Amino acid sequence: MHPPDDNLLSPAAIADPQSFFRRLREHDPVLWSERHKVWMVTAHADVQRLFQDQNMSSGRMISGFRKRIQAQHGPLVQHAMGLLDGWMLLNDPPAHGRLRDPVRKAFAPSVVAQLAPRISQHCQALLDQLDPSCDLVADFCRPLTSLVICELLGVDPAEKDFLSDWARAFGRLIYGTSSRDGDYIKAAAVMGDQFYERFSRHLEQRSSEPRADLLSHLLKAGNDESWTHNELIGTCSMLLFAGHDTTSALIASSVHALLQAGEQATLAHADSASVGIAVEELLRFDGPSKTNIRVAQGALELGGHDILPGQHLWLGVMAANHDPSVFAAPQSLDLNRRPNPHLAFGAGIHFCLGPSLARLEAALALPALLQRFPRMRLANPTAPDYSPTIVDRSLRTLPVHLF
Numbered sequence: 001m002h003p004p005d006d007n008l009l010s011p012a013a014i015a016d017p018q019s020f021f022r023r024l025r026e027h028d029p030v031l032w033s034e035r036h037k038v039w040m041v042t043a044h045a046d047v048q049r050l051f052q053d054q055n056m057s058s059g060r061m062i063s064g065f066r067k068r069i070q071a072q073h074g075p076l077v078q079h080a081m082g083l084l085d086g087w088m089l090l091n092d093p094p095a096h097g098r099l100r101d102p103v104r105k106a107f108a109p110s111v112v113a114q115l116a117p118r119i120s121q122h123c124q125a126l127l128d129q130l131d132p133s134c135d136l137v138a139d140f141c142r143p144l145t146s147l148v149i150c151e152l153l154g155v156d157p158a159e160k161d162f163l164s165d166w167a168r169a170f171g172r173l174i175y176g177t178s179s180r181d182g183d184y185i186k187a188a189a190v191m192g193d194q195f196y197e198r199f200s201r202h203l204e205q206r207s208s209e210p211r212a213d214l215l216s217h218l219l220k221a222g223n224d225e226s227w228t229h230n231e232l233i234g235t236c237s238m239l240l241f242a243g244h245d246t247t248s249a250l251i252a253s254s255v256h257a258l259l260q261a262g263e264q265a266t267l268a269h270a271d272s273a274s275v276g277i278a279v280e281e282l283l284r285f286d287g288p289s290k291t292n293i294r295v296a297q298g299a300l301e302l303g304g305h306d307i308l309p310g311q312h313l314w315l316g317v318m319a320a321n322h323d324p325s326v327f328a329a330p331q332s333l334d335l336n337r338r339p340n341p342h343l344a345f346g347a348g349i350h351f352c353l354g355p356s357l358a359r360l361e362a363a364l365a366l367p368a369l370l371q372r373f374p375r376m377r378l379a380n381p382t383a384p385d386y387s388p389t390i391v392d393r394s395l396r397t398l399p400v401h402l403f
Ligand code: HEM
Pocket: 058, 088, 089, 090, 100, 149, 238, 239, 240, 242, 243, 244, 246, 247, 250, 287, 288, 289, 292, 293, 343, 344, 345, 346, 347, 349, 350, 351, 352, 353, 354, 355, 357, 358
């Protein structure tokens, strides 16, 4: 059989990655893509197994790219790239545990649950300000998740716009590919310098006046673990980056999916247990994770193929979440689906640190929005505006009419 199109960045694949992955899985669930020079893995069992395989390196994911950019641009990108020193996601054991363990406690469900009243207040305040025709991504989802992560870290909410801009510039630098435009290296370098300077100042303040916030916690944990200054500031940047756009993307794509399926009233009036179950389905159905990248450290055999040391693999999270051998009728949004063993938060040692926070934000924001505007409808139902990237699945804009 003729192999299917393997271009994950084609307009068709960006618009409908679920169908793109289905064609790949039906042809061969472990497929070498000559175009992207990667193995594309699309079956749930394989994706889950690879996430848990110690032979898969996360640290080597962008090490070649990083060396190249540093060699070409030297001091210009010193701070922007130096932040990556603190990214647990880009480290393998034992460095990974040294960066992750001290942060883990701060994201425990009991700690995160205390944020609920403030998240609800932010939701209501943002809903009060919405215009009858608006872009939910810019006017609700991004400001909400940005305010929450600022509050958690202990950063002044007035900084939320700077942090959003930094996250976008930084994302274009490290994950960008086709979303890169103009002089994206210079833009990321300028934002990286500003990020470094601001967070150095915040941390200096916390060292003389500790507070009950995550920055003070990180400062203490960093001292205990002898983190370098780059690792400390880099950890702040990892949490801001990981916690911001992903959760915003989840809320936006959930609204989109619910309106498309005519299910908004179901969620608006559900009890909190049912909302929790529905959020898991929304994570599975069209959640923010498309692929996660790994590099084989040694040779392995997978699905009858020999994978060589140094080769890259794309673990198709979205493909796994639509694997019909695990999920009945995967293309249907079933808000009551149980069990729901989706892989939207990954698995293994790099399993997401923020599921409690992401779930809580979605579980509070979605009913609040849908109760307030029960007649909301999509302004652009036939052409959703998805970001053209490999790793994430997110709506750049979500224009709606609220009445
Ligand atoms: C719906 C929202 C979210 C989704 C879908 C998501 C998804 C993921 C996924 C798939 C990974 C694993 C990446 C890999 O193995 O290559 C990951 C890692 C991570 N996530 Fe999330 N995430 C979300 C929200 C958050 C939030 C709110 C935070 C915290 C503020 C967070 C912090 C992290 C961190 C620190 C890691 C790296 C963990 C490690 O390397 O040990 N995420 N996330």
